[in-house]
Amino acid sequence: MLTIKQEEFEELKQFIYKNYGIDLTKKKHLIEGRLGNSLAARGFSSFREYFEYVYNDKSGAELSELLNRLTTNHTYFMRENAHFEYYKNTVLPELFNTVSDKSLGIWSAGCSTGEEPSTLAMLNDEFFYGKIGWDTRILATDISDRVLEIAKKGVYSAEAVEKFPQEYRKKYMKPCENGYMFLDRIRDNIIYKKFNLMDEFRFKRKFHVIFCRNVMIYFDSKTKLELVNKFYEVTEKGGYLFIGHSEYLDKDAIEYDYVMPAVYKKG
Numbered sequence: 315m316l317t318i319k320q321e322e323f324e325e326l327k328q329f330i331y332k333n334y335g336i337d338l339t340k341k342k343h344l345i346e347g348r349l350g351n352s353l354a355a356r357g358f359s360s361f362r363e364y365f366e367y368v369y370n371d372k373s374g375a376e377l378s379e380l381l382n383r384l385t386t387n388h389t390y391f392m393r394e395n396a397h398f399e400y401y402k403n404t405v406l407p408e409l410f411n412t413v414s415d416k417s418l419g420i421w422s423a424g425c426s427t428g429e430e431p432s433t434l435a436m437l438n439d440e441f442f443y444g445k446i447g448w449d450t451r452i453l454a455t456d457i458s459d460r461v462l463e464i465a466k467k468g469v470y471s472a473e474a475v476e477k478f479p480q481e482y483r484k485k486y487m488k489p490c491e492n493g494y495m496f497l498d499r500i501r502d503n504i505i506y507k508k509f510n511l512m513d514e515f516r517f518k519r520k521f522h523v524i525f526c527r528n529v530m531i532y533f534d535s536k537t538k539l540e541l542v543n544k545f546y547e548v549t550e551k552g553g554y555l556f557i558g559h560s561e562y563l564d565k566d567a568i569e570y571d572y573v574m575p576a577v578y579k580k581g
């Protein structure tokens with residue numbers, strides 16, 4: 315296994331922080347653990363040599379693979395379920411009564427393998443059933459190609475699916491070789507795209523709801539605040555931001571109004 319020298323660690327840390335906002339300060343052992351063996355097996359004699367290889371790979375595939383290794387993509391259905399209850403019982407009825415062009419802007423930012431946007435798509439389908447003319451498609455983004463590939467397939471193990479109500483599984487999934495697959499009416503309502511949250515936000519329209527949960531835990535407070543300000547700019551008046559329950563935001567430093575734990579609204 316390759317060990318990472320302090321100066322190599324500093325270089326990687328700076329590079330990842332500058333480009334992706336992810337703070338690797340306490341992750342030296344994690345990096346060695348996730349990369350050390352495979353780099354040695356691929357014939358690299360040092361992390362330095364590997365970095366040169368990544369920088370020189372114009373296809374971007376090596377960088378993408380590095381990001382796949384460094385990001386933590388843990389997620390599951392119904393995570394922090396109080397948010398989905400609030401979305402279903404309060405946010406959707408509110409949007410139904412206020413969005414006059416019947417076109418919703420919903421963004422799952424840092425969607426990982428798709429459990430979060432799929433849950434939102436099921437709730438949308440249930441709520442808007444029989445309500446004609448609504449566009450309820452969800453934008454779901456992540457920087458990791460690996461998780462986006464999994465999300466696009468929409469296939470989950472029986473064990474993963476156990477976490478959500480069985481009536482949803484029966485209504486919105488069909489059994490397949492590796493577990494269960496979402497029906498087209500769910501998959502077609504999620505648009506998966508690769509997007510780095512550190513990049514400039516250039517969206518054609520604003521969002522009524524942004525879910526960015528358990529993503530900012532990897533960012534330092536400056537990066538987090540800058541990102542929340544960017545979210546605010548692209549939120550419709552009256553729209554919502556949902557963050558993870560363990561992600562603290564200083565209410566005095568942000569423009570959103572606090573609604574309940576980890577839920578904010580643009581007044």
Ligand SMILES: C[S@@+](CC[C@H](N)C(=O)[O-])C[C@H]1O[C@@H](n2cnc3c(N)ncnc32)[C@H](O)[C@@H]1O
Nearest residue numbers: 334385387389424426457458510511527528529
């Ligand atoms: C732990 S998952 C969260 C998944 C889901 N939102 C949830 O709460 O269960 C965090 C995701 O954020 C993504 N991520 C980290 N930094 C990012 C960045 N700069 N831009 C976009 N996505 C990022 C990671 O690739 C990872 O899939």
